[in-house]
Amino acid sequence: MRRCRFTPVVLLQLTFYAGLRDEFWTDNELGEHHWSKHFPYCGGAFQSPIDIKSELLRFDPTLRPIEVQNYNLSPNEQLTLGNNGHSVQISLPPKMYISSLPHRYTAAQLHFHWGSSSRPAGSEHMVNSKQYAAEMHVVHFNSDKYHNMSMAVDKSDGLAVLGVLIEVGEFNPAFEHFLKFINGIKYRGQKVQLSGFNVRALLPARLDEYYRYDGSLTTPPCYPSVLWTVFRNHITISHKQFLDLSTALYSSHAQDLTHVPLNGNYRKSQLVDSRVVLVSFKEGRGLHGPLTVTSPLIRKRIVQQLLVGDLADLADERLYQLLPSGSEKLHAGKEKELKEQESETLDKVKKQTLNPSPARKSQTNRFVGKLGLAEDAMCYISLEKRVSLQLKQRHTENQLVRALRDAVFLELNFKSYLDCKSDLALPTIRHILRGRPTDEAFELDRSLTKALMNHRKTSTTIKKSVPGTNYGSLSPATVPGKPHNQGYPHPWLLPMEWED
Ligand SMILES: *[C@@H]1O[C@H](CO)[C@@H](O)[C@H](O)[C@H]1NC(C)=O
Numbered sequence: 336m337r338r339c340r341f342t343p344v345v346l347l348q349l350t351f352y353a354g355l356r357d358e359f360w361t362d363n364e365l366g367e368h369h370w371s372k373h374f375p376y377c378g379g380a381f382q383s384p385i386d387i388k389s390e391l392l393r394f395d396p397t398l399r400p401i402e403v404q405n406y407n408l409s410p411n412e413q414l415t416l417g418n419n420g421h422s423v424q425i426s427l428p429p430k431m432y433i434s435s436l437p438h439r440y441t442a443a444q445l446h447f448h449w450g451s452s453s454r455p456a457g458s459e460h461m462v463n464s465k466q467y468a469a470e471m472h473v474v475h476f477n478s479d480k481y482h483n484m485s486m487a488v489d490k491s492d493g494l495a496v497l498g499v500l501i502e503v504g505e506f507n508p509a510f511e512h513f514l515k516f517i518n519g520i521k522y523r524g525q526k527v528q529l530s531g532f533n534v535r536a537l538l539p540a541r542l543d544e545y546y547r548y549d550g551s552l553t554t555p556p557c558y559p560s561v562l563w564t565v566f567r568n569h570i571t572i573s574h575k576q577f578l579d580l581s582t583a584l585y586s587s588h589a590q591d592l593t594h595v596p597l598n599g600n601y602r603k604s605q606l607v608d609s610r611v612v613l614v615s616f617k618e619g620r621g622l623h624g625p626l627t628v629t630s631p632l633i634r635k636r637i638v639q640q641l642l643v644g645d646l647a648d649l650a651d652e653r654l655y656q657l658l659p660s661g662s663e664k665l666h667a668g669k670e671k672e673l674k675e676q677e678s679e680t681l682d683k684v685k686k687q688t689l690n691p692s693p694a695r696k697s698q699t700n701r702f703v704g705k706l707g708l709a710e711d712a713m714c715y716i717s718l719e720k721r722v723s724l725q726l727k728q729r730h731t732e733n734q735l736v737r738a739l740r741d742a743v744f745l746e747l748n749f750k751s752y753l754d755c756k757s758d759l760a761l762p763t764i765r766h767i768l769r770g771r772p773t774d775e776a777f778e779l780d781r782s783l784t785k786a787l788m789n790h791r792k793t794s795t796t797i798k799k800s801v802p803g804t805n806y807g808s809l810s811p812a813t814v815p816g817k818p819h820n821q822g823y824p825h826p827w828l829l830p831m832e833w834e835d
């Protein structure tokens with residue numbers, strides 16, 4: 336029941352801790368460090384925001400430019416500008432949508448995160464640890480599959496958010512459409528009507544250059560339901576405009592005795608888990624640019640090999656295929672082989688399509704079904720209910736967070752791996768191997784664990800290790816004992832020279 340009360344509310348970014356002052360981002364009982372007590376997903380997998388570091392980047396040539404429709408609203412259109420106690424938010428009409436993703440994602444609202452007048456650093460996403468002055472989020476939901484925002488918010492394919500980094504610099508005329516009314520919504524719960532304007536003008540000029548990853552809502556209940564697009568190019572607002580945004584508002588109601596300024600409303604960077612960040616652009620990052628993603632075909636082939644193929648082969652020479660992308664570097668000269676394999680895989684897939692092998696097919700489907708992908712949209716609310724029920728009253732908050740994470744991580748990791756947005760994590764590989772209790776499976780597990788330990792050694796010699804969360808992931812960002820914010824370059828992630 337708890338979820339049912341919170342979800343629609345948080346979704347629409349209205350107030351939910353009614354009666355409580357907004358101390359959401361401060362270091363107290365209600366601060367972000369305590370979110371997971373009440374909202375277990377906040378302590379779970381695939382959280383946002385993240386620090387988008389060079390070593391996480393993978394160039395994906397299939398990423399199309401973002402296309403938005405009907406963003407140029409007529410002045411006759413009525414929008415609502417509101418202060419919800421956590422942010423300033425503009426409602427958006429459902430005719431606005433993103434047309435360039437596999438599903439139609441319909442716009443719902445946009446809102447901002449910002450620093451304070453004394454500290455103009457309040458973006459949620461960071462790029463190579465640089466925090467921008469502010470960040471805009473244009474929130475969309477998957478309207479092909481879900482009826483409204485409330486239905487979509489807790490589904491793994493429910494939301495798509497466009498993130499725009501904002502720097503203090505040149506005056507931005509587009510912001511005046513709503514900043515001129517900001518003094519009318521000083522207090523929490525206040526709203527004013529706004530005439531339509533060209534929302535496209537709030538986005539950077541180039542919509543073809545962006546970062547893409549799988550993440551979450553950055554406010555409770557933190558469902559990992561967001562397909563994130565963060566544009567590479569920031570926009571600017573003037574210093575005065577930044578002050579308008581960061582000093583005009585209070586997170587308290589007009590009738591409250593004391594008034595709490597609304598600023599610093601950003602969540603800190605979260606663990607990367609096994610994720611990588613896809614980029615739609617190639618130039619200008621390091622000597623050779625980012626690595627290119629391993630194709631989904633090769634990924635599917637690896638999964639198939641784990642399911643029914645020759646494990647000794649994987650444990651032997653092809654171990655690097657299970658390790659984070661870029662570890663091919665350790666096997667100099669393998670790129671060519673990789674390309675050959677890719678075309679070989681293509682041939683195989685073609686042959687299989689013409690002449691499918693029924694045994695293999697059903698086995699893959701069974702696995703995919705076991706991971707829940709057959710349902711194709713996990714519902715986080717019901718999952719939390721199930722886990723809570725299983726744990727009954729005896730559970731501690733930590734156990735609930737942990738159990739939820741265990742329940743959700745494998746599925747997210749697997750889905751994200753097939754979409755090229757993560758590396759295969761060790762728990763996921765072990766899960767897949769459960770159906771193969773052979774000596775070869777044991778040997779592969781051993782080899783992987785060993786490779787992981789070698790990797791740990793290598794990384795500790797490079798930089799002194801800081802305790803970090805380990806989720807058994809093979810990702811360079813979460814290898815045991817590995818600092819979360821490690822330096823670049825990483826030995827496994829030195830840019831490869833791709834011939835193209
Ligand atoms: C969203 O859609 C569901 C199912 O169609 C409906 O039951 C619910 O009332 C809707 N919620 C809102 C806030 O419109």
Ligand SMILES: [Zn+2]
Nearest residue numbers: 446448472553
């Ligand atoms: Zn946001």
